[in-house]
Amino acid sequence: xxxxxxxxxxxxxxGGHWLQLLRLAPAFGNAPIVFxxxxxxxEQDVAPSKVYVVKDANQWDxxxxxxxxxxxxxxxxxxxxxxxxSTGAAPGYFALRFGxxxxxxxxxxxxxxxxxxxxxxxxxxxxxxxxxxTQWSHLARRGGPHYAGSVL
Amino acid sequence: xxxxxxxTQGPFDRLVHVVDAWxxxxxxxxxxxxxxxxxxxxxxxxxxxxxxxxxxxxRFRGAHVIVAHAGIGTIITASELxxxxxxxxxxxxxxxxxxxxxxxxxxxxxxxxxxxxxxDERELAERLDSIDRLTVPKGxxxxxxxxxxxxxxxxxxxxxxxxxxxxx
Numbered sequence: 001x002x003x004x005x006x007x008x009x010x011x012x013x014x015g016g017h018w019l020q021l022l023r024l025a026p027a028f029g030n031a032p033i034v035f036x037x038x039x040x041x042x043e044q045d046v047a048p049s050k051v052y053v054v055k056d057a058n059q060w061d062x063x064x065x066x067x068x069x070x071x072x073x074x075x076x077x078x079x080x081x082x083x084x085x086s087t088g089a090a091p092g093y094f095a096l097r098f099g100x101x102x103x104x105x106x107x108x109x110x111x112x113x114x115x116x117x118x119x120x121x122x123x124x125x126x127x128x129x130x131x132x133x134t135q136w137s138h139l140a141r142r143g144g145p146h147y148a149g150s151v152l
Numbered sequence: 153x154x155x156x157x158x159x160t161q162g163p164f165d166r167l168v169h170v171v172d173a174w175x176x177x178x179x180x181x182x183x184x185x186x187x188x189x190x191x192x193x194x195x196x197x198x199x200x201x202x203x204x205x206x207x208x209x210x211r212f213r214g215a216h217v218i219v220a221h222a223g224i225g226t227i228i229t230a231s232e233l234x235x236x237x238x239x240x241x242x243x244x245x246x247x248x249x250x251x252x253x254x255x256x257x258x259x260x261x262x263x264x265x266x267x268x269x270x271x272d273e274r275e276l277a278e279r280l281d282s283i284d285r286l287t288v289p290k291g292x293x294x295x296x297x298x299x300x301x302x303x304x305x306x307x308x309x310x311x312x313x314x315x316x317x318x319x320x
Contacts, residue, residue, distance in 0.1 A: 008308070015159065015161075015224075015225040016223055016224030016228065017224075018225070019225050019228045020296075023294070023295045024300070024301070024304060025295070026295045026296075027296075027302075027303075027304035027308065028305075029308070029309070041204045041206060042205055044206070045205075085304070105307070109300075109304075111224065112224055112257075113224040113253055113254075114253060116256045131304075131307050135300075136260075148299055148303040149296065149300035149303065150296065150300060151297070151300065152231070152264070152266065152292045152296075152297065
């Protein structure tokens, strides 16, 4: 793929998910990159790259989840990323699903906090993640998720 | 300054009250706590419910030791800034979080040398008496492990039809 066609969308919920995503940044090189999170105030971490902020919702708030999913779908349509990467949680799941509809290549890195089992989003995202990773080697399974190191 | 933080997923009064009682007993004035949406704020230490990401990082920088819930964001920030950190994990059966992953995370990261852990209030109160001598955690640099970065870089730069999973 020519580098001038590449664009990355990097998605993470606020807090620990976001900090893990930042630690992956050196892997993305000089490709144009936009971010999406659920907390405002992260702009200075990645300036001058843009940060979209969506309103968070948990699994029991169906209406909130739908609203969040639509907002994320709009971002994916607008930005047309060729690669979408996420460290979780739910926003990343939606971003990867929309990304797959648009033929983006997708990466899921399950949060290092999930050291006993994969996160709920991490399990659900399997069919939509071209690269499906856990950060704990004992959670790796044949066929995925795979272990390829961690953010620490 | 001792910076206490419970993160953004709800209050963690069990931890804050131990620190508050300790500050009252010892007369320590150099404690600041981010306490979340609590209904019983502390009385002997300065506190705020929430901090912006910028304020959070500033408080971290200004502290010589951190006392916190076992949240990954807090642990990563402490490790990146080289601050000693003492954790007490939230417990699901006390409704402090929805599952017990903080207990598991704290145990594993303690084994890897990244944090100190007090598993209950009694242990926390004991550890506070020697808090100024807490050791600095193993440094983690500013980015992920070389293996993970290599794997991601290879995927991002690969042709679209390349085999998806390759060991880096």
